[in-house]
Amino acid sequence: MRAEDAYRRFAKYYNMYVQEFMDDIPVYLKLCEGAKDIAEVGCGTGRLLKPLLDSGYRVTGIDISDAMMSIAEMKLNYYIEDGMLELINHNFIKSYTSKQYDRIFVTFYTFNYLIHDDEQTQFIKNVYKSMKPNGIITIDLFYPKTMANPEYEDKWSDEKEYFHNGVKVLMKDNRKMIGEIEERIQIFSQEGISDEIKTCRRFVNKKDMYKLLKDAGFSKIRFVEGYDYSDLHELAVDESTTAGFMAIAEKL
Ligand SMILES: C[S@@+](CC[C@H](N)C(=O)[O-])C[C@H]1O[C@@H](n2cnc3c(N)ncnc32)[C@H](O)[C@@H]1O
Known part of the structure; x- marks a missing residue:
């Protein structure tokens, strides 16, 4: 099932499923400081857009799923009317945007839905072209310590x-x-x-992510663990992580 098809059907359950997950929001708010043009790629139903808008930032939400974005549109319509929020259906696998941003966030493992090498490469290259000089990209990724997880592997979880x-x-x-x-x-x-x-x-390790970002032109590539900006744990490229980590890089 393609991501568009999956999310067309997932949209109505999405908010119920993610519940009130907010742990990652403070780190994105901190990374927005000093930024004017901010975009979230894979914005979904607006889980992150809302706190950014509530904090006074003008934001662009970008996604390939109209079903997901229509929920964001309903929820955040007053910000659209105020000119603070723009929602765009755009696929970075295919092209870059005419507007350039100084912050781009790819949150909540959205990047892990890119399965093929060429999709990942094109996505990062097009995001790079859509950024202003000195722009910062932040990508939240998932890479489990061990791929074999007997707790889940091919079993139905309890309902x-x-x-x-x-x-x-x-x-x-x-x-x-x-x-x-x-x-x-x-x-x-x-x-x-x-x-x-x-x-x-697809689970992407830090070494492969480093290469993707470097080849696209990004500099100052770093990896961190945790969502508390004042206490982010810096990770070496070959250091293992429990599960989630973030890649942060700059376009010089
Ligand atoms: C796990 S959801 C995350 C939604 C939101 N960022 C959040 O934190 O709740 C992944 C989102 O990425 C979108 N997506 C998947 N592939 C994409 C792509 N190539 N470009 C933009 N969005 C994509 C999906 O439609 C979906 O809305």
């Missing part, structure tokens, strides 16, 4: 229960690793109707 607009929704989750690619099936059942959503994520 998890959510409430969505007052209606009970059950989710079953099955993941299996094929090399560095995680194939995941989630089944959401609501009032006897089920939606099966298949997504694939």
Whole structure:
């Protein structure tokens, strides 16, 4: 299933699924300081856009899924009317934007949905071209310490229960690793109707990410762990991480 197709079906469950996850927001707010033109690539339903806008930043949300962005549009319509938020359907795998930004955020493992080498390469090159000199890119990535996770590997997780607009929704989750690619099936059942959503994520290690950023022209490439800006743990390229880490780089 292509990312557009998966997210067209996932959109209605997305906010319910991510719940109120906010741990990463402070680090992005800190990285925005001094910036004028800010974009989030893979903005989805606006989880990060809202706190950026609430803090007074003018932001562009970019995504390939109209279904995800239509939820952001509903939620943040007053900022669109005020001219503070622009939502664009654009795919960086295919081209760069005519506008250039001084901050670009690729959050919550969005980059891990790019499966093929050439998609990753084109995406980073086009993002580079869409940045102003001295612009900073931040990419939040996932790379588990071990690919084999017997807890999840090819098993249905226990059904998890959510409430969505007052209606009970059950989710079953099955993941299996094929090399560095995680194939995941989630089944959401609501009032006897089920939606099966298949997504694939490719786990990218720091060494490969370093090369992608360097080859695209980025400098000052660093890797950090944790979301507390005052206490970010700097990681060496070959240091192992528990799961998530961020790549931060500059276009000089
Ligand atoms: C895991 S969601 C993250 C949404 C949001 N950033 C958040 O933090 O809640 C991934 C989002 O990336 C979008 N996406 C996937 N591939 C993309 C691409 N090539 N360019 C832009 N967005 C993409 C999906 O449509 C989806 O909205």
